[in-house]
Amino acid sequence: xxxxxxxxxxxxxxxxKALDTVTGGGGxxxxxHFHIGRTPREPSEVLxxxxxxxxxxxxxxxxxxxxxxxxxxxxxxxxxxxxxxAGVAPEGFYxxxxxxxxxxxxxxxQRVAEQRMDAVIVVGTPAxxxxxxxxxxxxxxxxxxxxxxxxxxxxxxxQRVVVGHGGVSVTPDARHRERSxxxxxxxxxxxxxxxEAQAGLLADLWRRTRREGRKVVLVVGPVVxxxxxxxxxxxxxxxxxxxxxxxxxxxxxxxVESALLGTSLGVSQESGQPVRHGHMNHMRAINxxxxxxxxxxxxxxGLLKRGIMHAIIRAEVPYCLAGSIRDDGPLPDTEMDLIxxxxxxxxxxRGAGLxxxxxxMLHGIGVGNMxxxxxxxxxVDINPAVASxxxxxxxxxxxxxxxxxxxxxxxxxxxxKERARRVMAAR
Numbered sequence: 001x002x003x004x005x006x007x008x009x010x011x012x013x014x015x016x017k018a019l020d021t022v023t024g025g026g027g028x029x030x031x032x033h034f035h036i037g038r039t040p041r042e043p044s045e046v047l048x049x050x051x052x053x054x055x056x057x058x059x060x061x062x063x064x065x066x067x068x069x070x071x072x073x074x075x076x077x078x079x080x081x082x083x084x085x086a087g088v089a090p091e092g093f094y095x096x097x098x099x100x101x102x103x104x105x106x107x108x109x110q111r112v113a114e115q116r117m118d119a120v121i122v123v124g125t126p127a128x129x130x131x132x133x134x135x136x137x138x139x140x141x142x143x144x145x146x147x148x149x150x151x152x153x154x155x156x157x158x159q160r161v162v163v164g165h166g167g168v169s170v171t172p173d174a175r176h177r178e179r180s181x182x183x184x185x186x187x188x189x190x191x192x193x194x195x196e197a198q199a200g201l202l203a204d205l206w207r208r209t210r211r212e213g214r215k216v217v218l219v220v221g222p223v224v225x226x227x228x229x230x231x232x233x234x235x236x237x238x239x240x241x242x243x244x245x246x247x248x249x250x251x252x253x254x255x256v257e258s259a260l261l262g263t264s265l266g267v268s269q270e271s272g273q274p275v276r277h278g279h280m281n282h283m284r285a286i287n288x289x290x291x292x293x294x295x296x297x298x299x300x301x302g303l304l305k306r307g308i309m310h311a312i313i314r315a316e317v318p319y320c321l322a323g324s325i326r327d328d329g330p331l332p333d334t335e336m337d338l339i340x341x342x343x344x345x346x347x348x349x350r351g352a353g354l355x356x357x358x359x360x361m362l363h364g365i366g367v368g369n370m371x372x373x374x375x376x377x378x379x380v381d382i383n384p385a386v387a388s389x390x391x392x393x394x395x396x397x398x399x400x401x402x403x404x405x406x407x408x409x410x411x412x413x414x415x416x417k418e419r420a421r422r423v424m425a426a427r
Contacts, residue, residue: 001050001058002032003070007172009044010036014172018048018068027052027061047073062165067097069172071165078103078167080123080160087153089120092163096121096149097170098373103147104167112147115372119149121162153339195411198401202378203415205354206241209376214353215243219367221360222250225308226264227406230255232413234311241416244348245312245319248363249327249334252295252309256331257285259307286329294332320344322363346370354378359405361386368398380405 009015022029033047048070052058062070081090098117102109105123112121124146147162155161162168209216224233236242254264262269266278275281289298298304299313312319321334322341335341349355349370357364357379368377368390379387380401387400401408 001062002073003048003050003062003065004046004073005068005070005172006045007043007069008037009046009172011040012172014068015044015046018065018070021064021068022048022050022061025052025061025064026057063095066165066170067099069099069170071168071170076166077105077107078121078123079163081163083155083157083159083161085157087155089152089155089161090163093120094162094165094168095119098371100171100372100374102169102171103162104169105147109169110147112149114149115374116149116370118369119151120155121147121168122150122155123147123160123162195403195408198403199408199411199415202356202401202412205376205378206412206416209353210241212353215351216241216354216356217244217246217349217352218242219246219355219357219360219363220251220308221247221358221363221405222254222264223359223405224409225251225254225258226267227404228269229406229409230258230308231306232410234306234308236413236416237308237311237315237317239416240315242317243352245308245317246345246348246363246367247319247321247360249321249323249330252321252331252333253282253286253329255308256289256295256298256304257282259304259310260285260288283328286331289331289333290329296333318348320348322366324362342366342370349375356380357390358409361389365390380408 005014005018007014019029028051030049031046032049033045035045037044050058050061050065052061081092083089096112096115096117096119098115101112101115101121103112103121103123104110150159206216218233220233224230237245258264258269261281261284263275263278263281266274266281268275268278288303289295292298292301292303295304295309296313299310304310311317320341321331322338322345323330323334323336327334327336330336335344345367349367352371352375354376355367355371355378357367357377359381361381361383364379364381364386371377376399377390378399378401379390380403381387382402382404384400384402387398387402390398
């Protein structure tokens with residue numbers, strides 16, 4: 001089978017990964033055509049002939065290469081079949097990546113909207129477009145005909161779903177220069193110097209994202225509170241650096257516990273020592289918030305006077321607390337319906353240019369699955385396996401920072417504050 005890719009294939013390391021993918025998967029390849037870009041702006045182009053010992057093995061290779069931006073050279077339009085029933089795709093459906101994707105319809109390439117991984121592509125039919133045109137005018141007709149990503153559970157019976165790989169074109173992720181800025185993270189320098197340099201790079205990226213008019217969204221685990229950095233995060237919220245917060249029940253619970261009782265997981269935030277009966281404190285915090293009618297009630301009543309959630313509510317920053325099976329309480333604000341929580345996460349991620357995961361593997365992986373590759377995803381965790389898990393699940397655009405999430409948050413907050421002080425001094 002022939003597969004084609006066009007982009008920054010060499011300096012982004014895409015071609016090497018592709019060839020390793022073929023040989024590592026037991027396949028064989030032949031380079032039929034290879035054009036190397038002569039300047040940093042000119043893309044390279046390659047055409048591979050990929051073979052395998054069986055149809056199943058070849059299908060796996062095609063899917064793996066698709067995640068890198070390889071697709072079949074399109075000589076025909078994309079094929080589609082109707083969904084046999086709600087929430088079920090036809091056999092052989094095309095499963096999307098997070099890379100920019102186009103499909104060929106009527107001899108014209110069209111960009112697939114709402115790009116995300118692990119979805120299907122729904123294409124409109126001329127009949128659907130005519131019906132929409134009659135109901136909502138020209139704009140409605142265009143919307144009905146536009147190809148878009150749809151989650152399996154949202155499929156409606158009869159919707160046309162793309163099948164196979166023909167007529168589908170995927171653009172490789174070309175943000176190689178941005179990654180090269182972070183390439184030194186694995187270098188053998190002291191952890192202190194590395195954290196400072198990483199914080200500086202991320203602060204620059206943070207400012208650039210905001211200047212471009214895109215959102216910065218944080219996905220935060222309770223380690224930020226356990227490590228004593230709730231005030232640092234609250235300060236970023238108050239200074240307007242954060243556009244949305246995604247987290248689980250635990251972040252808010254331990255933030256409230258810290259604000260009301262001075263402990264996190266029953267450990268004193270001041271002395272670092274467990275306090276008597278401290279294991280009950282998070283339940284006392286939950287009960288206090290429930291009695292106040294929720295986090296907003298706790299803030300407006302004066303019960304909750306500091307902390308992350310206090311700052312979030314005061315600053316009217318949108319947030320979502322997504323629940324899980326292990327949540328105590330939970331807080332009234334926690335969304336325990338998984339499907340609803342996913343939809344709220346997805347809404348808050350719209351318009352994001354930078355997403356930072358701070359010590360939250362579960363929520364970080366979930367968010368990674370929702371993002372197109374054009375959104376920069378930074379994963380900060382003391383465990384290098386967390387960033388690896390994100391990459392293994394398709395979020396290959398993840399930029400890893402292996403360090404303590406709480407300490408890194410303090411460093412980035414200071415870097416953002418330093419810039420603000422310099423701007424004020426210049427004025």
